[in-house]
Amino acid sequence: MKQELVPLAGGELNRAAHLRGKASVMRGQMDALVLPVWRGHVPTDAEGALALIAAERFEAAQAYEVFLGLLPGGQPVFARDVSVFAPLVADEEAAPPSPWSTAGVAFQEFEGLIFRDLRAVMTTLTPLEAEMAGTARGLFEWHRSHGFCAACGVKTEMSQAGWQRECPACSASHFPRTDPVVIMLVTHGNSVLLGRNENWPERMYSLLAGFVEPGEPIEAAVRREVYEEAGVRVGKVSYVTSQPWPFPASLMLGCRAEALSTEIIIDPVEIEDARWVRREELARAMVGLHEDIAPARKGAIAQVLMAKWLADDWE
Ligand SMILES: [Zn+2]
Structure with a gap:
């Protein structure tokens, strides 16, 4: 796209x-x-x-x-x-x-x-x-x-015009980190799976997301996160687009995923609520007209993915 x-x-x-x-x-x-x-x-x-x-x-x-x-x-x-x-x-x-x-x-x-x-x-x-x-x-x-060496604990110094840090004690070089996060539009027929975090503004619902773990491919991270957070099994996963999210260090990997099951069992430690939302409901929510769902943050990749689903435009 x-x-x-x-x-x-x-x-x-x-x-x-x-x-x-x-x-x-x-x-x-x-x-x-x-x-x-x-x-x-x-x-x-x-x-x-x-x-x-x-x-x-x-x-x-x-x-x-x-x-x-x-x-x-x-x-x-x-x-x-x-x-x-x-x-x-x-x-x-x-x-x-x-x-x-x-x-x-x-x-x-x-x-x-x-x-x-x-x-x-x-x-x-x-x-x-x-x-x-x-x-x-x-x-x-x-x-x-990241002001201190992860290898030996000594204070490090900026180098390469801010793109590296060097340790004067053990000579280790450190590079800016970016943490991959999967964020997924999980659909089942005419419905999309939305969740909310207790720290979000009132009534705001968005797509589920989570950090990719070491050794884990994107597709497996999507399936694991959706199952952990909402208890929903996911089949086919495909990558759509990405968004750097330097708050502080994420790279959002936007995916589509097809649900194999619909029963929701949330993990209350991870999310406050999850629900299936029909296409017509999401369209109303995105323009602020839904009675109990406020739209996701404007400009965030979640909103981009939802808008693409509503328009059925995956170019
Ligand atoms: Zn060091």
Whole structure:
């Protein structure tokens, strides 16, 4: 299917990996740009475009910057972690970031820009903008949570313009991790299997999903997760499309699956509820007209898969 239909799955960024070793030279170029990222929030301007700022406005500081790649015009673009900046409204600083928040944060240093959680703006950014923002967010999350060597415990150092960390004690190299997650549209005739997690907004239902385990192929992960969470047996599984989901480090593998059984026995540890939803009901839910099912997050791959099923469009 067309990747550009899936937010965060643009695939247009020229990552120019061969230049990562020369990032300091790229950083010194007159036309170099920087994407500031504050605690996972990314800036947009008054038109809603992702804000890239002239790199010369910031003192180069390797520890805070990663090299994202080259823009179509050839300009080098970096992302910079500005999490130490204090927002103009102090309450925002104290509030724990919520995955559902659309609240904006402003800074004296970035006049006219509003920083929001990437999930709140991913559907309005261009595919290239969303990919840059998602890549930056994923990398910074990794650096934030992987500061010590997994082999010997010593503090590691960023290298390759943010794409590796090196251990000074045991020489181990560490690479940014991405965790595969299967998310599946399980159908039985005219019905789709939806579930809800207790941490989600009220009444929201979505597709079942779960992490792929070591040694496990995608198809087996789909069958195992659906059986574990809902007690439903699944037969045929096919892959549809993917969506990077750097919150903090997932790659969503969107699949279709055909149910062999319909009785639902939920695992209350994993999900709060699961139910079969008829096609007509889902259509109403997706436009917010269902009395007890709120739609899945706009732009998330679950919503993309559901829309494709409703339209019977698997191109
Ligand atoms: Zn080490």
